[in-house]
Amino acid sequence: MPNRQGQSKGPSHVPSHHVHQPLARLLGVEANTTSHAEKWLSIIGSTLGMAFACWLSSQLPGGNSLAWMLASTGASAALIFAIPHGALSQPWPVLGGHVISAFIGVSCQRYLPTHEFAAIAATGLSIAAMYYLRCLHPPGVATALFAVMGGAEIHQLSYSLLLNPVLLNACTLVLAGLLFNNLFPSRRYPSTLGRSAAAASNLQEEDVAKALRELDSFVDISPEDLSRLYTCANSFAEQRRREWQHRESRILRLRPRMKAQPNPQSSKQKRAN
Structure with a gap:
């Protein structure tokens, strides 16, 4: 029934933001305070970093099979260029996270009986190693799984996979982050600089x-x-x-x-x- 002001009683007229705000907090939607310029710097930097990594991978022997490695490289690019000051984006987490996880992935693939069990073990062990070695970098887990599930051509590389393309791609992104992020006063990479x-x-x-x-x-x-x-x-x-x-x-x-x-x-x- 409408009241004297012509408005109906009941929950249908509760302001929508009163409902949306608790739901957003529950889902982890945070207020983004970065400017449009900062957002576009992240977009441009990630694009240039990935372009450099793709070009480098295409110049390497077996570039077509190693292209799958770019999946975890793209995740690292998002961290380095979108969150350059974050603890997960610093050079040691990027380098150590990828190489250590690749070592664990190759070891699991070689010495565990099934691919499924090797993938499960590589996930847990890579997270544990990154935690205790202070190089937690989530894309490293994708690198460990890549070493397990990459196929016969990747498995033939064995531990040489750690240097090419894992370490090479990680070094490429860190170098690109150093060159790009430090061009702008609002950014510094590594975070201890400037x-x-x-x-x-x-x-x-x-x-x-x-x-x-x-x-x-x-x-x-x-x-x-x-x-x-x-x-x-x-x-x-x-x-x-x-x-x-x-x-x-x-x-x-x-x-x-x-x-x-x-x-x-x-x-x-x-x-x-």
Whole structure:
């Protein structure tokens, strides 16, 4: 039944964003604050990096069969050029993650009885090795599976697969990331390059590192960048506090003037009397 304002009662008129926001949080949809320029830098950098890797693969012997290796290379390109400051995108995770996972994949394929069991073991062992060797890089798991499921031509390469194309492609992407990302002031790769001194703050990088260990969960951001983010947020909070204090002081200055002004209605009543 419609109410007096002509609006019906019930859940059909609940604002849609009240429903969409909890659903987005549940699905992990985050607010993307990057500018369009930053998005296009990621797109162009990934395209150029993959073009370089594809060209290099085409020049190698057996380039057609090794082209499947570009699947994990593309995933690495997305990390290096779209998230250049992320912990998963740094040179050691890229290089170590691919080579170590390839070693595990080749070993599983050679010494385990079935392809299915080898693929399962390669997935778990590569993740474990990357974790403990501090080179966690998700595309490395795809490299391990490529070594297991790549076919007879890939299996014949055995451990030489680690150098060509695995290490070669990883080095190609890292080099492309170095050349491209460091052309722009907003980017640095590796993340330790060009880091400016943090503003004065009671928070130290050691404090952030301890907090991350206490959290006991992998976070794709370095303690240095997290400290910079906290310092930047503090500066905006301080700026907002100063603006609020300035508004309050203006209101306090205006109050005596408003009290001193005569009320026109009271003056009319006095004249009438």
